[in-house]
Amino acid sequence: MKKKPLLVINASGRVTRSVTRRLTKHFAEGWLARHPNASLVDRDVGTHPPTAITESFIAAAFTPASARTPEMHLELAQSDAMIHELFDAEAIVMGVPMYNFGMPAQLKAFFDQIIRVGRTFNFTGDAENPYQPLIPPKPLVLITSTGTGGYGPGEPYEHLNFLEPHLTSLLHFVGLSNITPVRVDFEEHKGEAFERSLAEAQERLDVILGSSADEVEALGAVAA
């Protein structure tokens, strides 16, 4: 039977020298080698940034599906396609560089496109617990890369890390809460610290690839 695909999301603006692309490729190749009949779906927001949302997008998104005009359906087509990929995936790997202490604008545009009422979340009407995520749980490997280091918990630049906390919040919001983070530091410094960080990230990806779903969940919990 055909398996559901691995969704590969890349957000780096670089194509040739990107560390996150190198690692999503490493993971995707390992996935294909370990899962017979597996396939990949490539969502490259780095080279093909989703459209920034406009008034007509918002009007269409908040109009009930049955009342939408053909123009509104067209307005939402890109969003619908990306949401379908998220629902359809067996698992997801995301490669995300830190740009100016947060995520690249093209990835924020992706989240603005896919976070939609009635599609990826709902309002519950319960003041204590107002939102219900709608994407079914599935493993998500979140690969990030930074130019310097020190952004981790208790480290000197933790207060400047708007990357993983923001990504984690958005992913949880839509139901993708089974996240295993893998980060490479010191990419701009190069040298030994970078090489060690890169090697550790690759090893970690290999461990994730060789682990069962429960073990991956445990890895994510340890590293979060």
Ligand SMILES: Cc1cc2nc3c(=O)[nH]c(=O)nc-3n(C[C@H](O)[C@H](O)[C@H](O)COP(=O)(O)O)c2cc1C
């Ligand atoms: C526009 C831009 C902004 C960046 N901002 C930061 C930053 O705020 N902090 C940091 O540590 N590195 C920063 N970097 C370095 C990148 O995070 C680093 O080069 C990373 O490896 C890029 O991912 P990639 O190798 O997949 O392209 C920035 C790089 C670019 C191009």
